[in-house]
Amino acid sequence: MKWKNAIHDYAFYLKIEKGLSENSVNNYTFDVEKLHKYLTEHNINKSPISISEEDLLQFIYSVSKDVQPRTQARLISGLKSFFNYLVFEDYRTDNPTELIETPKTGRKLPDVLSEQEIDNLINAIDLSKPEGTRNKAIIETLYSCGLRVSELVNLRISDLYFEEGFINVTGKGNKQRFVPIADTTVKYISIYRNEIRCHIPIQPKHEDFLFLNRRGRQLTRAMIFTIIKNLAKEINLQKKISPHTFRHSFATHLLENGANLRAIQQMLGHSSITTTEVYMHLDRKHLTEVINTFHPRK
Template sequence: MSGNKWRQLLKNYQHYLKIERGLSSNSIQNYSYDIVKFIKFLEENDSNEKPETVSEETLQQFIYEIAKKNTNARTQARLISGLRSFFDYLIFEDYRTNNPLELIEAPKIGRKLPDTLSTEEIDLLIREIDLSTAEGERNKAILETLYSCGLRVSELITLQLSDLFFEEGFIRVSGKGNKQRFVPISNYTIKLINIYISQIRSHLTIQKGFEDTLFLNRRGRQLTRAMIFTIIKRLAKKAELEKNISPHTFRHSFATHLLENGADLRSIQLMLGHESITTTEIYMHTDRSKLKKVVQEFHPRMKKN
């Protein structure tokens, strides 16, 4: 019976994440993943522990079991963080008065940063696109939009024709939690999108419900996240780039290049759609040798013998 109670509370928690927190289905799935694993662990061990009274010892045993199979510190940290959030929700809803994960420490992990592409590498990737095909013209516009505007892949695939404010030089982006922001777009990227719209998209048979979607597949439907990953992975292979490249690499490169060229963090934060500037700072990895050079060049004490 306790298994049913766990599943019901998980469903309530997912509803809370969607309605109260405004999270996307992907985020909700990520939050739920480890809670589902914990419920299965309880069932496999014939445990009747209830969500209201489950002990710290049981949770430690579960974390230990996972750690035996997966020694990755990042996975363990995510597991503990996900469970802690769930029990915080149970406290919020008055099911519990304490969080059993309060004293369980997550392993220390370094900040894992995605690879950054140089402008030369981005140009190299784009040169590998076969522009003799309709998909080629579309893919070029997609890659330039990712890099020019620093979009998340989910923001790119849901971009609408009605979100394009080209006369003003902006696009409207629907980010996490359906929060909207306006991001500047370059004239060059506007030109590529207009070529795609007039020469490629206009010849597609567009399926019902996708009339306003900007980037479409051959069947006139919205592209999937997986398709964008595949396009980029194939181009990276053709270009013989050894880096681990994904759509997010373009977003990270967008932010890094802006920072390197003198943009301030607050502006980058607004363009990326981060609620907290701390999140933006995680993206920014300036080479230590550069920092050293800056101090040597500009700090008064460095000029003293």
């Protein structure tokens, strides 16, 4: 079995059998492709069937000695998944990663913006340019609805149910959920659609995507990162932020203002409440206020 064939079949399995999104499939296969590249560069003639635990340990040590434990853990996890697939398909009888330990990473708390910082970022948008109106609608949507960047760029006009006060979001694994949308965000999206988007020469197959570039094509994830990076630079924000920062801030601000954790879980599209519970660790002051307000022995 050749590596390219194995990786191709693995990607097909993840997409068809597991129902993973294209982004998730790319993330899983990236680690295996890195392994294949390492073997090629070091003239190690081992196939997916013949590679051993010792070979894998050598590879992991080589590529992981200068990275954080979290990155190393993700690499090992990706390799474990690939070799589990080979065992499942009867290409191998053993998983050579089975005894390789994953480093402990701890739980990293997400970065959060204050409400004032979010206002400052939005106020820094240059509305004299057509893309400024679009960018304001983008930031408002990220923060108001707590979307992942992939969910934002794939948001379609047919997903907007403004009269009902919801948008239909397609999340990980193509799972759909309805997320409430604030009147303010509806207003900025409507301004963008009615005053900017309607004048863009839209390319075929991109007619339904909400947010478009100047050439009339769907925005990329990288473009959203660039927009936010430039805004942070504009206000000299001393935090490293990304589109996901607005999602974290959305959840944290809801929790701080008394929202139910289960409701936040549903809006974020987390399959497990455990994932959402990370926000419980962000604001100890808020938890103290809950005890003082609701506990009978306060």
